[in-house]
Amino acid sequence: MTEASHGLGGLKYDPRKKERPQELNVFLALVLIVVVFELIGRVFMGDSFLFNTRDNVDTLFNNQRLSIIILQVSIVGIIALGVTQVIITGGIDLSSGSIVGVTAMVAMSFAQTAMVNGNPNPKAIFGEGLMDLPVLVPLLVGLVCGLVAGFINGALIAYTRIPPFIATLGMMVTARGAAKWWSKGNPISFPTEQYSAIGQGMNPVLIFVALALLFHCVMTYTRYGKHCYAIGSNEAAARMSGINVNAHKVLVYTIAGTLAALAAVVLSSKNLTAQAGMGVMYELDAIAMAVIGGISLSGGRGSILGTVLGALIFGVIISGFTFLKLDAYYQEMVKGIIIVAAVVLDQWRQRSRVRG
Amino acid sequence: MDDIVLETRGLTKRYGGVHALEDADFILRKGEHVAVVGDNGAGKSTFVRQITAVEQKSAGQILLDGREVNFAGPLEAREAGIETVFQTLALADDLDVPSNLFLGRELFRFRLGPFSILDRKQMRERTLEALKTTAVKIPNVDNPIRNMSGGQRQCVAIARTAAFASKLVIMDEPTAALGVQETAQVENIIRGLKDRGVPLILISHNLRQVFDLVDRIVVFRRGRIVASLRKDETDGNDIVSYITGVKGVAEVA
Numbered sequence: 329m330t331e332a333s334h335g336l337g338g339l340k341y342d343p344r345k346k347e348r349p350q351e352l353n354v355f356l357a358l359v360l361i362v363v364v365f366e367l368i369g370r371v372f373m374g375d376s377f378l379f380n381t382r383d384n385v386d387t388l389f390n391n392q393r394l395s396i397i398i399l400q401v402s403i404v405g406i407i408a409l410g411v412t413q414v415i416i417t418g419g420i421d422l423s424s425g426s427i428v429g430v431t432a433m434v435a436m437s438f439a440q441t442a443m444v445n446g447n448p449n450p451k452a453i454f455g456e457g458l459m460d461l462p463v464l465v466p467l468l469v470g471l472v473c474g475l476v477a478g479f480i481n482g483a484l485i486a487y488t489r490i491p492p493f494i495a496t497l498g499m500m501v502t503a504r505g506a507a508k509w510w511s512k513g514n515p516i517s518f519p520t521e522q523y524s525a526i527g528q529g530m531n532p533v534l535i536f537v538a539l540a541l542l543f544h545c546v547m548t549y550t551r552y553g554k555h556c557y558a559i560g561s562n563e564a565a566a567r568m569s570g571i572n573v574n575a576h577k578v579l580v581y582t583i584a585g586t587l588a589a590l591a592a593v594v595l596s597s598k599n600l601t602a603q604a605g606m607g608v609m610y611e612l613d614a615i616a617m618a619v620i621g622g623i624s625l626s627g628g629r630g631s632i633l634g635t636v637l638g639a640l641i642f643g644v645i646i647s648g649f650t651f652l653k654l655d656a657y658y659q660e661m662v663k664g665i666i667i668v669a670a671v672v673l674d675q676w677r678q679r680s681r682v683r684g
Numbered sequence: 685m686d687d688i689v690l691e692t693r694g695l696t697k698r699y700g701g702v703h704a705l706e707d708a709d710f711i712l713r714k715g716e717h718v719a720v721v722g723d724n725g726a727g728k729s730t731f732v733r734q735i736t737a738v739e740q741k742s743a744g745q746i747l748l749d750g751r752e753v754n755f756a757g758p759l760e761a762r763e764a765g766i767e768t769v770f771q772t773l774a775l776a777d778d779l780d781v782p783s784n785l786f787l788g789r790e791l792f793r794f795r796l797g798p799f800s801i802l803d804r805k806q807m808r809e810r811t812l813e814a815l816k817t818t819a820v821k822i823p824n825v826d827n828p829i830r831n832m833s834g835g836q837r838q839c840v841a842i843a844r845t846a847a848f849a850s851k852l853v854i855m856d857e858p859t860a861a862l863g864v865q866e867t868a869q870v871e872n873i874i875r876g877l878k879d880r881g882v883p884l885i886l887i888s889h890n891l892r893q894v895f896d897l898v899d900r901i902v903v904f905r906r907g908r909i910v911a912s913l914r915k916d917e918t919d920g921n922d923i924v925s926y927i928t929g930v931k932g933v934a935e936v937a
């Protein structure tokens with residue numbers, strides 16, 4: 329397009345010069361953080377963060393640490409994929425952690441075995457009748473839990489015009505209550521072998537990566553993705569252009585709820601037990617991953633790739649603190665500071681773009 | 685009387701106690717270009733928002749091709765062939781030019797409900813075509829439009845309208861943010877619509893432009909239509925006296 333090398337007003341324009349993608353900045357931040365931990369480790373601990381230092385293992389990198397990092401972010405990462413879509417439309421979802429709680433309880437109760445070590449299962453909720461069900465049953469029941477919760481979120485936000493913050497806060501409290509009510513506060517354990525297989529080994533990572541790829545394509549190549557960005561960018565314009573904004577919002581929150589439910593299934597399967605307190609604060613971790621990954625809280629900007637990188641940064645920082653043998657208290661505090669810093673950075677970035 | 689494209693009868697809009705538009709009787713004939721003028725807050729944009737169903741009218745009728753229409757939303761108005769450049773432009777800043785041009789009516793390679801796969805290549809090509817026919821110059825259509833100047837953004841909105849126009853085009857102050865050259869371009873686009881026989885409602889504060897472009901001028905004052913005058917039976921001073929209320933209620937065509 330050489331004939332368009334002059335913009336309006338006759339300004340010269342270089343078509344090769346493009347804006348640096350946000351994801352590249354996030355990636356550089358990830359590299360920087362790893363390097364900092366590596367340096368601190370070498371100087372103060374005499375150990376390496378990234379590389380293998382044990383003689384009895386023959387690998388270049390410290391594979392154990394790396395796999396722990398991705399494993400521990402993958403479950404919250406699944407939630408963050410949904411939260412990313414919500415934030416891109418200009419909303420927020422505070423209910424995902426509680427949806428994890430209630431879904432884990434409900435799904436687990438449909439996944440119990442009748443016999444444990446030759447004894448009848450003491451935690452049975454439904455009695456013998458609903459035990460040893462095929463794995464599809466707890467999986468689907470769990471997903472439907474999240475789907476319904478997400479649908480209610482979306483319907484409240486779209487049709488009653490309650491701010492997303494309030495609607496999902498209500499769901500956060502309600503779903504947590506439901507999780508406790510379900511088994512009168514007792515944990516539910518002893519899932520079938522099939523169910524426990526879902527979250528074993530590196531399965532959570534595979535599920536996270538597959539879903540990340542899927543939703544990357546959905547957000548980039550489909551009408552759904554395009555409309556998410558359009559609504560987050562300018563909701564009034566989206567309405568005027570004829571986009572069914574309300575229906576779209578319901579769909580977005582429903583998908584987010586369903587992803588939280590899937591995370592719950594994976595988590596309860598991995599832990600072989602479900603408790604009402606499962607997933608507490610996951611919503612904030614998921615939001616943090618998205619925000620660190622460059623998803624703007626004011627909507628319209630960010631990508632799934634950004635969130636995946638944000639999740640990795642999140643995991644590296646947690647793991648780095650363990651590596652430096654710092655107390656868990658510091659981790660919590662630093663987590664909080666990082667979230668605020670990421671949002672401040674986004675605000676600052678936005679202000680620098682505002683024109684007169 | 686079957687050459688009437690758009691007619692409103694007693695069109696009324698109230699925002700709570702504010703009577704933004706009252707009893708508007710308006711007629712637009714085939715191929716006719718009509719200007720709507722009036723002071724700030726006279727109700728011009730409100731009039732547009734009722735016709736395009738961005739808002740729901742409080743009372744009155746809207747007839748398209750002689751048949752009464754009750755659009756539930758802007759998409760229905762667009763599907764009926766009414767294209768609009770809103771005063772607020774209605775663009776999504778974070779999307780690129782093709783996405784904005786096709787916002788709400790994307791082209792698909794593969795239909796799958798909400799998850800239909802976009803045909804990005806064809807949308808991009810047709811965008812370049814549309815921009816070419818409208819002589820609008822955009823340096824790089826693949827950039828988000830947030831980085832473009834006010835005039836370029838306005839050109840995108842106008843290109844969108846001109847490219848899809850079928851039955852009727854409405855432009856709410858389309859040259860408000862434009863420089864001299866760009867204003868001339870937009871005026872050429874409007875003349876192109878005239879040649880194609882596409883009727884137009886043009887809202888403008890620029891009387892020179894109005895007299896240059898349209899056949900008839902409708903004056904709004906305090907939510908009411910106070911005059912509807914053929915261009916050759918009036919002049920600038922006459923129009924101004926209607927706008928400012930020096931002249932009162934006049935014959936309405």
Ligand SMILES: Nc1ncnc2c1ncn2[C@@H]1O[C@H](COP(=O)(O)OP(=O)(O)OP(=O)(O)O)[C@@H](O)[C@H]1O
Pocket residue numbers: 699702703704722723724725726727728729730731771
């Ligand atoms: N959503 C709304 N709620 C309340 N009042 C409104 C609303 N929209 C418009 N109004 C009022 O209706 C009146 C007409 O507004 P409108 O935007 O139609 O004016 P206009 O003729 O387009 O003016 P301008 O030339 O400045 O664009 C104004 O007094 C405005 O304050």
Ligand SMILES: [Mg+2]
Pocket residue numbers: 728729730771856
């Ligand atoms: Mg106006």
